[in-house]
Amino acid sequence: xxxxxxxxxxxxxxxxxxxxxxxxxxxxxxxxxxxxxxxxxxxxxxxxxxxxxxxxxxxxxxxxxxxxxxxxxxxxxxxxxxxxxxxxxxxxxxxxxxxxxxxxxxxxxxxxxxxxxxxxxxxxxxxxxxxxxxxxxxxxxxxxxxxxxxxxxxxxxxxxxxxxxxxxxxxxxxxxxxxxxxxxxx
Numbered sequence: 243x244x245x246x247x248x249x250x251x252x253x254x255x256x257x258x259x260x261x262x263x264x265x266x267x268x269x270x271x272x273x274x275x276x277x278x279x280x281x282x283x284x285x286x287x288x289x290x291x292x293x294x295x296x297x298x299x300x301x302x303x304x305x306x307x308x309x310x311x312x313x314x315x316x317x318x319x320x321x322x323x324x325x326x327x328x329x330x331x332x333x334x335x336x337x338x339x340x341x342x343x344x345x346x347x348x349x350x351x352x353x354x355x356x357x358x359x360x361x362x363x364x365x366x367x368x369x370x371x372x373x374x375x376x377x378x379x380x381x382x383x384x385x386x387x388x389x390x391x392x393x394x395x396x397x398x399x400x401x402x403x404x405x406x407x408x409x410x411x412x413x414x415x416x417x418x419x420x421x422x423x424x425x426x427x428x
Contacts, residue, residue, distance in 0.1 A: 244312050245319055247277055252304045252320045256327040261359030263299035267366045270303055279307050286374060294415055300324050386425055394418055 251273040259266030267289060274280050280288065292302035301321055308320025335342065342348050371377070371391055376384035394414070401409040 245316060248308050248312055248316050248320045249323050251277060252308070252324040253326065255300065255304070256324040259300060260355055261362065264363045264366060265359045266300050268362060268369075270300065274307060279311055282373060286370065289370070294419070390421060390425060394421070 255266060255269050255273055259269050271285060274285055275282075288303055288306055289299070292299045292306070295302055301324060304320040304324040305317045309317035312319065374384075375388045375391060376382055377388075394417070397417070398409055398414060401407065
């Protein structure tokens with residue numbers, strides 16, 4: 243039964259996750275929570291780990307959840323089913339790409355999807371900030387996490403404003419890991 247659940251759950255993620263991994267996080271969260279595969283804290287940790295490790299976040303998350311719930315076979319099923327829809331969609335697009343992209347309705351639809359994806363990514367980011375900073379429990383906000391989040395955001399946006407170039411994402415991830423170890427591990 244778990245293999246069928248993994249197949250259907252991650253097929254759904256693969257079919258409806260337009261806009262990339264960050265836009266897929268709410269869908270992954272819904273599927274994982276609906277089946278009770280992970281709790282909110284573990285999901286947040288897995289998002290962070292999946293983002294920090296090589297490879298697409300959706301594939302990393304599917305592989306992890308599948309492995310946790312169904313071993314190697316579960317990992318294979320979840321990983322294959324999350325990428326299968328994109329594989330077939332890309333094959334289809336390759337065949338008819340030039341004609342499809344010239345259609346004004348397709349262009350209009352893609353423009354509408356861009357706005358939707360931006361909104362989904364923004365809401366996901368704000369939701370992760372609220373959950374990780376303890377803002378969902380107004381009586382006990384985690385001031386250290388709030389301060390670190392503001393500092394990392396200032397470093398990122400400050401580098402763009404004052405240095406006229408973005409800080410390397412790898413450097414930012416490494417910096418965040420070091421700050422997290424110092425702040426919470428020591």
